[in-house]
Amino acid sequence: MTAVPAAERPLTFRAAVRRSLAWLPLIAAAAVLGSLGALALPLALAAAVDAVAAGGDATGPVALAAGLIALGVACDLAESSAETACAADAAARLRTGMVRRVLGAPHRISRFDTGDLVARISAGAADAAHAGPSAVGAVAAALPPLGALAILVWLDWRLAAAFAVGLVLVAMVLRLFAKQTTAAARQYQAAQSEIAARLTEALDGGRTIAAAGTAGAETRRVLSGLPALARHGRAMWRALSAAGARAAVAGPLATVGVLAVAGFLVAAGRLSPGELLAAGQYAMMGAGLGSLTGVVAATARAKAAVARIAEVHDLSAMSYGTDTLPPGTGRLEFTGVTVDGDAGPILRDLTFAVPGGATAAVVGASGSGKSVLAETAARLRDPDSGTVTLDGRPLSALSRTELRRALSLATARPALAGATLADALGPGRPRTLIVDAATAVGAHDFATRLPAAYDTPLPDLPMSGGEAQRIGLARAWHAERLLVLDDATSSLDLLSADRVEQALAASDRTRLVVTYDATQADRADLVVWLEAGAIRATGPHGDLWDDPDYRAVFAR
Template sequence: MTPRGERERPRPAGRDFTFGAVVLHGGRWLPLIGIAALVDSLAMLALPFVFGRTVDAIVGGGDVNRWLLVATGLIVVSIVSDLVDTFADAACSAGTTAWLRHRLIRHVLAIGPVGTRRFTTGDLVSRVSSNAVDAARAGPSSVTVGAAALPPVGSLVLLAYIDVWLAAAFLAGVALVALVLLAFARRTAEVALAYQQAQGRIAARLTESLTGIRTIAAAGTVDREDERVLQPLPGLHDHGMRTWSVLARSSAQAAVVGPIVLVAVLAAGGLQLVDGRITAGEFFAASQYAVMGAGLGALTGVFAELARARAGVQRAAEVFDVPPIWYGRRELPPGPGRLEFRGVTVRGDDSVLLDGVDLVVPGEAAVAVVGRSGAGKSVLAAVAGRLRDPDEGQVLLDGVPLHEIGHDSLRAAVGCAFEEPELVGATAGDAIGLGLERGLVVAAAHATHAYEFVSRLPEGFDTALHDAPMSGGERQRVGLARAWHAGRLLVLDDATSSLDTVTEMQISRTLTGDLGRRTRLIVTHRAATAARADLVVWLEDGRVRACGPHAQLWDDLAYREVFG
């Protein structure tokens, strides 16, 4: 039974994200594609029969014009259905691509920073961009492959109608073509997935390089970085060559088998024509049906597209397999922002980051968190802001476990600022408070001393973010202003480390002063900030070594060494 205030943990979306689900999302476009392909196939199947009748009419002095008129009508129907198929195919692919990208982006944002650590940034971008396009072809390519069965089946039926020996010769050849296509489909699926994975590795390394491009330029390591980014390129080349090798081999096999089908049907038809069992027009029609059967080999491109679609769906499903952060339904009761850690343990890949932390952060207090590098300060801040959940224990805000609080209620109550904030939004004002009233945005900028430089931008708060170059300290002030709107708890993870001494002192005084019913958890390396805090939490090796006023802890030499 689900405890009060909690929602049942959602299943990983990857279980429901299957190739069939992507196909079905094509909706109304898939029947239209199927009907258009069906009409086109029927028209093309009818044409050889009509042309055969035309030949017989010419030979026998019949009504040639009537059959030519029917042939013209069939050609027009084929052209129109082909146009409809092309339009519906493009519309289906575009709609499915948009749907898939929307789902992927929402899920990537929902799984949070811990979930996305399983993938590199560039690899995620590759999955959302190029792989989503491949996956979106699942529906159209499936319908195309299904519709491709009609011409050979129809040709077989019509050849049997003309003469059973023609059908037997045709069937033997088409069976060989089908075996070629099945072997091609199996080989292509593996190669397509490997190719997409290699593309993702290159995209990941390129993203890393673009992020650190100033460092690369300053270090003079452009050539080495170029080699590092393109290191997977030979593998990509090998996978590409394997793809083309499989395609070329299958195309060559189909090119050999195809004429065998035609020769077999023509030979059987020639004998039947000599014996007078079929007419010249029927012989002509039989040759055209043989060409249709031999044309199955051209479907290697369609099967290759189907394989890429399956690989794209598999790559997207791997993202959906990561469960999102889930939230409860409870609203926060009135309270001062009292934060409590009860037996909180957080594990990394091969170490314990926080080890059974029991801690109470008084409501409306300014509490500094200090410790050497690797002591667990940032992990404690992430758990407090519910950017990650503990492996054991729980964190409570005003008596309510964080995981039971509804998303909107929690994010309105808790704000987080970081050492290296990533600014998002169209304008500088959006980076501070997207969707908020301008008055609140300006007030937050004043409180964090961001107003001084934002107001000097060409368009002030309406300046496009990409036209607003900022220093590290200025970015931190914008990051602080973004978190300023939180109503109950501010979690600041070394969020003033890049500020100049004067600005840091001003903001530190603001943070450690009376903020009106807001609790502040401040990760810091500066003794001055710890001195102004109401309480200091001293972490060491993932445990709370001591907790008390800065002046009291200062008597401990090991505590003083934390600040260098």
């Protein structure tokens, strides 16, 4: 059986811990060594006290105690540094995996708001990255009290019995605290994401809000989640304060119980004064179990964050094959293609073929599935059943490089990314190819009028909708066999649109054009008419025009 790559496995708290394995041995070693030093220190101090009480030389025990203190400081520094590096590395890995899924399968994340995704990827990944260090910290922090219990058994079982009672009480306090904190932390993170989602919506619609004069109302809407955020934050603080109060009662009980028993044992001559001191210090270690609340709180936040980012991480990432395309002219074929949505099929049993080098227009009423067909043809999403092939090869069997070299998609509202105009026009491509593509779609004149031409920073570009579409077209122009245009020239003026049409006609690539324009449909070699996700008819535009329902598609 083929092993599933770690990046593709479901994300659980344990899986998040495993992603930190490179650093955890160092963290664990420093924590264990520090704990052993802390356990040895009371015995060294006891030996020093007994040596002084007996009139002997305490130099050796005192030097040992000083060395153990220095060891503890060094271990704390090493553990802190390793935890910081481990969390940074784990956060980078988690964010990389989430961004890859978000960008690789955009249709699967439509149920998440943009702001919510940003919050999960940024703050959520940072909290989840502490899964490994917090898990090791929880185990390591339990070593001193458990070791103290073992040493008290060695000193006298009655000391251990008194200590164990308080230890159980404090452990019960911590268990309740962990449960309460985990629930409150997840609700707090969810409230943060809701505020981030509303803020993102407001920023996207900033011009509309300003024009409508509704900034005040929108501010109240964005911040309407603050009371819930405050409520969940107070819940975490209440859980922490309650745990502290309970530990303040349970912890001293362990100390008082051990000291009382130790006092009787000293009086009976069964313990030396140094051993009495050691017993008191070990009892304080048990009382100090309440300090584990910080570790427990970090673990609770990490668990809550892992659960939230797992909802995104566990979305199936799009996989690629290793095939290359055979020689061909770009024949596109849909065979029994069905694409499911949340409310039922979006596309239903589509079967059609576009000959290599031909142009197919996809038309239909709004909501008929045209854009989903375009995404499926460009393999931005896979069909739930059926196959899409290019020159006889299933798109899913092609390597990522081969697929993206062979086909591309341009949309009506392209999202432009990159530092400069050149980056937006052709990310990672040679400047000559960028200029050729820009010239073909009429973006070169626009670029040369800018102060820094193609090197103009993207945020400084004064773009209209048509100019953005030209940039999107240029970015997709590199496709060697299939160019999918989803209403990609709707904002161009007639002259610019005609120029793009001429450039397309001069190429021998197959074109799949989603359009509402009867003129574009008339120019196409084939029309695929969609209705409610199914093919109503295929054929030349002139043959379909006699149908009044077909003419109604363009009456908008």
